[in-house]
Amino acid sequence: MDGSKTSLGFLVLLSMVLFSGTSSDPHSLSYNFTISPWPRDDQPWCEVQGEVDQNVFLSYDCGTAKIKYMSPLGEEVKSMSTWETQTVTLRDTGDLLKEQMPDVTPEKHTDKEESGPLTLQARMTCWREGNGHTSAFWEFGFNGQLCLLFDLENGHWTMFHPGGSQMRENWENDRAVTDFFKKVSMGDCRAWLQAFLVRWEKMLKTSASPTTASPTVQPTAPASNQITKIILGVFAVFIILSIIAWILYKKRRRCSQEAQRALSA
Structure with missing residues (x-):
């Protein structure tokens, strides 16, 4: 549970870093x-x-x-x-x-x-x-x-x-x-x-x-600035989704291991 909280906190922090500075108008x-x-x-x-x-x-x-x-x-x-x-x-x-x-x-x-x-x-x-x-x-x-x-x-x-x-x-x-x-x-x-x-x-x-x-x-x-922002946005979403998938995978694996230990006992 503590690990999940830590991971979620990291995701929030990552999102703040990735998207900080984008709230100001050009x-x-x-x-x-x-x-x-x-x-x-x-x-x-x-x-x-x-x-x-x-x-x-x-x-x-x-x-x-x-x-x-x-x-x-x-x-x-x-x-x-x-x-x-x-x-x-x-x-x-x-x-x-x-x-x-x-x-x-x-x-x-x-x-x-x-x-x-x-x-x-x-x-x-x-x-x-x-x-x-x-x-x-x-x-x-x-x-x-x-x-x-x-x-x-x-x-x-x-x-x-x-x-x-x-x-x-x-x-x-x-x-x-x-x-x-x-x-x-x-x-x-x-x-x-x-x-x-x-x-x-x-x-x-x-x-x-x-x-x-x-x-x-x-x-x-130049249109390159807009293209760069789109690429960075897609990359940021990819990173966040990858981290979420990794957390879910680790959580399922831990639950499976706990279930196997319970059956063995």
Whole structure:
């Protein structure tokens, strides 16, 4: 009897270990950069939209440093010390992307050639999964056409359109640029998300922001994370069922041995 209690207690403890950290909701933080090297009079050369869980919470003009808070989520974080350093990083990112445009501008950047100035879109996304694992990626495109993805999980560049070939070749061989992308997404973005969630989590659970983004480059989080979670879940269930079967087997065997001893007596 004591052995059964111990085994059941072990099962409970194992379940807690296997499934701990999965109760938290996953959250993502994204910044959409639109770089226009030759803007019109009423157009900023660099505009950034911030999103949490794909809901817009602010708009930032890199040139004038003006911020528009688009939802209560934005109002909640504008007084944080983290935000002051964040605007500097966003402006530096805009400057870097503008400097890179002469080197990465493709001859044919969209499926349909369009008249007018060329714009570069970049989307940085970092997210925290329910188990606490965090990751990040960058997406790049021209005039709304997704061209290139940089996955920080594995360090791979994926090309979605021929217009991104020159961009990939240049940036794959430029350690300073790739290190900057890694630092901002895997370092700064994750730290911002963690700090913001301290203020945001109650708000995110009770209500969602009514303003949703219409990004030119849609997020395409790698499916490998979902597959990994499914495999781990199946493996955990297999372990628990195996332990239960072993306990039942030992219990039946003990009962059989006790019955044989009783008959022999």
